[in-house]
Amino acid sequence: MSTDTAVSTRTSTRSLLSARGLHVTFPGRRGAPPARAVDGVDLDIGAGEIVALVGESGCGKTTLARSLLGLVRPTSGTISFDGKPLAYSSGALKAYRKRAQLVLQDPSGSLNPRHTVYDAVAEGLRIHGYAGDEREAVAGALARAGLRPPERFFLRYPHELSGGQRQRVVIAGALVLEPELIVADEPVASLDASVRGEILALLLRLRDELGLSALVVTHDLGLAWNIADRVAVMYLGRVVETGPVESVLTAPQHPYTQALLSVLPESGSAPVVLTGEPPDPSRIPSGCRFHARCQVLASGAAAAVADLCRGESLPVLDGGGARAVACHWVTREPTG
Structure with missing residues (x-):
């Protein structure tokens, strides 16, 4: 857990991701009123800061996270990354998703069972036309995610890995593009208790070593306590309490x-x-x-x-x- 001093230092840095007046509304089904999934949210994530977005199922936190990544277009409001408004052309979104990556909660569903670990991690490089040494980049990402020696995992398939190893492969697939921000949606929800701590420690290490920012979406306040600098508590589309994690919790x-x-x-x-x-x-x-x-x-x-x-x-x-x-x-x- 970060100390109050450390939290203060991190939250005083520049804002990497900023949302203002964000609304996401979905049409109602069969004449029902529209669903206001995100109903007015301001949120900042500082450079090198981990923010936990917490709340029970249905509160809108996953929709908010996906909108911050450009996967869901807001009905109204603005999103800025590194001081520039997010644009929604295909080229702009492709460039943005190299800098901001999503890590899903279910590694089994995130990984193609027919792809080797190497291909799974290299996929992002190929999508973005990486011109460097692909093998070196994949090995480096796997090593940073805690899979060492990385070459030992290149030709393995997801079913040959443990749950924790699969989640590390998913994280490596995000890291290989060297993003500045990771959005992790329930990153340890599907893992055994013995592995959860390892993945949380990994995310903290990545923040400290790479200066990586993270938005961690979770229903688990215990997880927020162990990993976040700041917490935003969401209820029915809106943040109802926010502040340094130790102060709030x-x-x-x-x-x-x-x-x-x-x-x-x-x-x-x-x-x-x-x-x-x-x-x-x-x-x-x-x-x-x-x-x-x-x-x-x-x-x-x-x-x-x-x-x-x-x-x-x-x-x-x-x-x-x-x-x-x-x-x-x-x-x-x-x-x-």
């Missing part, structure tokens, strides 16, 4: 973050069971989007701001490194 302010943390074994508190319906991006409620399931509002502790919770929308949180929370109960003094 040791003293969560938003009731949703508190509920997510309560189920961790080391939390020391009784698990919070959320009531109400799971998030539905086609039916975002008025006011605070969490109010229908909020345990604080249900307990009566937030009675003084209940009308605000149910009727007054909250602003989009700043995307930078400052601690911020979107909650009437936290941000307004109770009256009466």
Whole structure:
């Protein structure tokens, strides 16, 4: 885990990836209202910084991650990389994807079972017309991903590897293009507990050795605790709490973050069971989007701001490194 000082140093560096006012809306099916999967997000990822994007299934975090990579075009809002707006022509996206790479959660599904490890890692080089020594580049990427000696893996097929080795091959396939940013979607969700720590340690080492930035998408706050410099907690299309990971996870302010943390074994508190319906991006409620399931509002502790919770929308949180929370109960003094 990074110290507060280290976090402060990293988050003060230049912003590598920046999103402002991002919305992604999908048409509803059979006359249903449109689904607002991402409903107003500002987010920055600094050079050499690891940001964890956390939230339960259906909150919009994977859609947000894919839009940041140019895989899903936003309905509105802007995305900038290294200070330049993201363009959506085929040539511009191809160039961008050399600098920003996706690592998926299921290495078995990411790797073609008919391709050797060498071909799997070399695929990106061939797509981008790499003019250097392909064999040397593939060997270097495999070595950086922890598969040594790399030549021993060249002619192996995915079914001949362990789950952890397959995930390392997927990471090597991203590293071979020497990207500046990796977006890892649940990078250890399909791995055994004994291997998870190895992959997380690898991502941290890559950040330290290569200056690599990363957005790690996860539902696991324990993972965020172990790897991230900063965390953004997402609920129903919007970030509801953000800040340095130690600050947010040791003293969560938003009731949703508190509920997510309560189920961790080391939390020391009784698990919070959320009531109400799971998030539905086609039916975002008025006011605070969490109010229908909020345990604080249900307990009566937030009675003084209940009308605000149910009727007054909250602003989009700043995307930078400052601690911020979107909650009437936290941000307004109770009256009466």
